[in-house]
Amino acid sequence: MTSKIKIKYTQLFINNEFIDSESGKKFPVINPATEEEIVQVSEGLKEDIDKAVKAAKEAFARGSEWRNLQPTQRAGLLNKLADLMERDAQQIGHIQTLENGKPFAHSAGETHMAAGVLRYYAGWCDKIHGQTIPTDDGSLVMTRKEPMGVAGQITPWNYPVMLFALKLGPALATGCTLVLKPAEQTPLCNLYIAALTKEAGFPAGVVNVVPGFGPTAGAALAEHPDVAKVAFTGSVAVGKSIMKASGSSNLKRVTLELGGKSPLIIFDDVDVDEAVKLAHDAIFNFSGQICIAAARTYVHSKIYDEFVEKSKKLAVKRILGDPFDPKTEQGPQVEKDMFEKVMGYIKTGDVEGATLVAGGKRHGNCGYFIQPTIFADVTDEMTIAKEEIFGPVQAILKFDKIEDVIERANKTTYGLGAGVLTKDINKALKFAQEIESGTVWVNQYASLMPQTPFGGFKQSGIGRELGAESLDYYLETKTISIKLASV
Numbered sequence: 070m071t072s073k074i075k076i077k078y079t080q081l082f083i084n085n086e087f088i089d090s091e092s093g094k095k096f097p098v099i100n101p102a103t104e105e106e107i108v109q110v111s112e113g114l115k116e117d118i119d120k121a122v123k124a125a126k127e128a129f130a131r132g133s134e135w136r137n138l139q140p141t142q143r144a145g146l147l148n149k150l151a152d153l154m155e156r157d158a159q160q161i162g163h164i165q166t167l168e169n170g171k172p173f174a175h176s177a178g179e180t181h182m183a184a185g186v187l188r189y190y191a192g193w194c195d196k197i198h199g200q201t202i203p204t205d206d207g208s209l210v211m212t213r214k215e216p217m218g219v220a221g222q223i224t225p226w227n228y229p230v231m232l233f234a235l236k237l238g239p240a241l242a243t244g245c246t247l248v249l250k251p252a253e254q255t256p257l258c259n260l261y262i263a264a265l266t267k268e269a270g271f272p273a274g275v276v277n278v279v280p281g282f283g284p285t286a287g288a289a290l291a292e293h294p295d296v297a298k299v300a301f302t303g304s305v306a307v308g309k310s311i312m313k314a315s316g317s318s319n320l321k322r323v324t325l326e327l328g329g330k331s332p333l334i335i336f337d338d339v340d341v342d343e344a345v346k347l348a349h350d351a352i353f354n355f356s357g358q359i360c361i362a363a364a365r366t367y368v369h370s371k372i373y374d375e376f377v378e379k380s381k382k383l384a385v386k387r388i389l390g391d392p393f394d395p396k397t398e399q400g401p402q403v404e405k406d407m408f409e410k411v412m413g414y415i416k417t418g419d420v421e422g423a424t425l426v427a428g429g430k431r432h433g434n435c436g437y438f439i440q441p442t443i444f445a446d447v448t449d450e451m452t453i454a455k456e457e458i459f460g461p462v463q464a465i466l467k468f469d470k471i472e473d474v475i476e477r478a479n480k481t482t483y484g485l486g487a488g489v490l491t492k493d494i495n496k497a498l499k500f501a502q503e504i505e506s507g508t509v510w511v512n513q514y515a516s517l518m519p520q521t522p523f524g525g526f527k528q529s530g531i532g533r534e535l536g537a538e539s540l541d542y543y544l545e546t547k548t549i550s551i552k553l554a555s556v
Contacts, residue, residue, distance in 0.1 A: 074163040080111045081280065082263035084124040085273035091116040096282075098257060101170040101401040102392055102436040110256050113281035118248065118289040121277040125219040125246040126295050128274030135246065135272045140195035147191035147241060149269040151184040154230075154262065158184075161230060161258055163393075168255040169226050170400035170437070171355055172392045176230075183234035186535070189519035190238030193540060197243060199547075209551040214544045216244035217322060218297035221290040223283075223311070224259070225303045226252035226403050227358045233259055235534050236300050237276065243543040248277045248296070250287050254403050256280035283307060294318040298543060302326040302360075304457075305482075305528050312531075324532035324542045326360070326524055328457045329485030332478035333363035333514060334468075334500060336491035337371040344490050345379045348463070351488065351514040353387065353441050356399055357461040358407070361486035361508070361515055365454055366465045367474050373467050377426060377445045380463065384427040384441040401437040402460060408437035411460030418444045418453040423464070449477055457483070471496055479505045484526025488514045507533075 080087040088111075095109040113121075128135050138146075154161065162177030171179075199212035222236040229251060240247045251259040256278075263278040279286055287307075291299050291314035299321050301311045308327045315321040333351055335344050351363035368376045392400035402408040415429050428440030439461055447454050447464040454464050468474040478487065487506040491497050501509040507525040510516060517523055522536035532542050 074160060074167070076108045076164070076257055078257070078260040078264055079108055080260075081113050081117055081121070082260060082276075082278040083117070083121045084277070085267045085271075087260075087264075090114065091120070096253065096280075098168060098254070099404065100167050101403050102438075104405075104436060107167055108257070110260075110280050113250070113279035113286040115285065115289040117279050117281070118250075118286055118293060121248040121279050122219055122221075122290075122293050122295050124274035125248050125277055128272060129216075129218055129246045133272070135275050136244070140197070143241060143244065144191040144194035146269055146271055147187050147194070147238065150262075150265055150271075151187040151191070153265040153269055154180055154184040154187070157261070157265065161261055164261055165230060165255065165258040166392045166400075168257055169229070169403045170392050172397050172400055174395065175355065179228060179230050183231045186231070186234040186519045187238050190242040193239075193242045193537070197540060197544070204550075207553060209553055211549050211551075213547045213549065214243075215547055217543055217545055218245060219295055220245045220247040220543060221293065221296040221299045221321075222247055222249040223287050223290065223299070223301045223303070224249065224251050226254040227355065227360075229255040229258050230262070232302055233262055236302075239534075239539045239543050240300075241271075241275070243540055245298070245543050246275045248279060248290060250279055250281060250290050253280065253282050287311075288314055291315050291321075292317050296321060298322040298324070300324040300534075300542070304328055308530070322542060324524075324534065325530040326532075326534060327485075327528060327530045328483060329360045329362070329525065329529050330364050330455065330457050330481050330483045331361050331486040331488070331506070332365040332367055332504075333488040334474055334478065334490070335366065335368045335372070335376065336489075336493065336496060337369035338492045339372075339490045341372055341375055341379060345376060345383060347490065347514055349380060349383050352463045353384070353399060353461050354515070356402055356439070357411075358403060358459055359515070362459075363486075363488060363514060364458060364462075364464065365478070366463055367468045367478065368465055370467050370469050373465075377443070377465055380443055380465065381427045384443050384463075387441045389432045389438050389440070399438075399441065399461065402439060403437070405437060407459065408439065411439055411458055411462065414453055414456070414458045414460065415439075415442055415462060418447075418451065418462070418464070421451045421453070423447045423451055423453060426465075428461070449480065455481070471499060475500060475503050479503075482528045485524075485529035486510070486515070
């Protein structure tokens, strides 16, 4: 359960150079499949964030090399970075799998998808423009779209390569510079990509990556007075802290993509075998460690028992183990704390009266592996139906009427994703229109593309990433009004 990959980058990346932290402190990165240390990484603290922000601010200054680039030149750099990521997709994938336990094929595939996101934003570089606006007094009024400045970006560990691209793409397409604080569990793949930004030709200071912990490096970035915008992906609790910190020294623009407890509604007119497979993938992919995982599976009472039984058969066949083995379908949870948290939810589900259908135990004696777990007879009041578990736990609930299930699905503080499976287009459209969710999938689940805006309702976040709309969160609109002389 090892990889022969050599880790090249373990320091902070500031101003196009790899350097040690000011304090000299380091922290271990752990392989969750073996519980062994991979390497020690430099730990960024406030003074390192200050240094990175200073570099980003200087790179953004008027007259700098970066500000003097034409839009097509920025596009060229983004496309070059995408080329390099595709060239090194196997290596980046290996590093990510070592860090977070994602099956290698998924990690390598994520890198290719992330390159596609960068190409999408490269295409936007020369298409960001203002308007001319007619006025009653005959003035010539126009608007300009201008980059905000230094963007502070904080990413999680579950999709560290894709989320790097999601945040880097719009920031650089609009002309901002950035300081990124990766999750402490997965800094290595982000540091590798940081090296590729230098190889691609980005000027010094445009992209900076400072590994560290949320309460220190993350808080310093969110509070920094020279950071104009913060983009964060993670939990609701931390998102609220980020938002509070972002208003402490200045009024930063904030984009938050937070948690979810997404419902998947399955009507009785579906092909049950297909629905079981789709629902299985929607919760068990990457060990359930996905913000849009279908954590509440509502199944019509007419097919409920059949659905539960077939779901059990599929779950017990799921292959857990070495994430570098091509046969492996499910790797470990990312770390010991998450492993224990998920096991705690499984115990709570059992205590509160849900029926344990499959799994519920640790897999093996080494690594943070949890068996695919299924609970039936789940009610809306149970903890496993209300709280985000972020693990391989499928809660299957029963329903009869569409009006009832929509009301139940909406009874949550979250609103990130939702899905519905049915052959009745009227039911599908009614659900899609009435569900309180940022994204709704019909007869599919978790399909995300660079062109489609992604974000949440309610406590699942603020703002949107992906799609053209995401660019607006890195731009200021300037209005220019010109009084014309009479002819």
